[in-house]
């Protein structure tokens with residue numbers, strides 16, 4: 001594999017599609033190849049920026065201009081491989097990305113809604129570091145109820161109404177924004193959300209690099 005290749009991935013999929021799990025495995029695969037990938041995550045950005053925190057604490061949506069200016073700075077500062085998670089979420093943000101960086105390839109996780117709701121019911125979260133796990137299956141923590149990353153206690157938080165609402169917002173705002181980017185020439189790979197193991201991800205990486213160099 002050519003070491004000069006920059007993977008700039010725009011990771012998207014409805015809430016619960018498995019973005020976190022995908023990125024975790026993506027990091028492992030690249031790490032095995034002695035490579036790294038910078039994760040630019042909307043959640044971290046909210047945590048880092050005092051103004052964003054104010055909006056989030058009040059439960060208000062972040063204004064597009066604020067989100068765009070923060071992501072613009074972050075993207076301009078970050079070299080090499082990037083996994084972009086949680087941006088763009090709206091049409092205006094997608095339009096801004098066209099102006100910031102058009103080298104992204106979209107990785108869209110396809111999954112049906114029943115699967116998502118079932119996963120949400122099985123989800124446990126670490127309140128200290130934000131890592132998420134599943135009670136059962138491959139994404140379960142090594143020790144039941146304990147965070148692999150920081151050793152804190154895991155808690156279960158199910159709020160189906162909130163998830164339904166987030167899925168609706170994703171369908172109304174984010175999906176059309178991503179669709180717009182594909183119309184503008186961004187290549188989109190559709191990933192099967194039920195198969196996001198390391199060997200699947202290796203295959204997606206190879207397909208993406210193959211496309212970038214075709």
Ligand SMILES: [Zn+2]
Pocket residue numbers: 126127128129130131147148149150151152
């Ligand atoms: Zn933790």
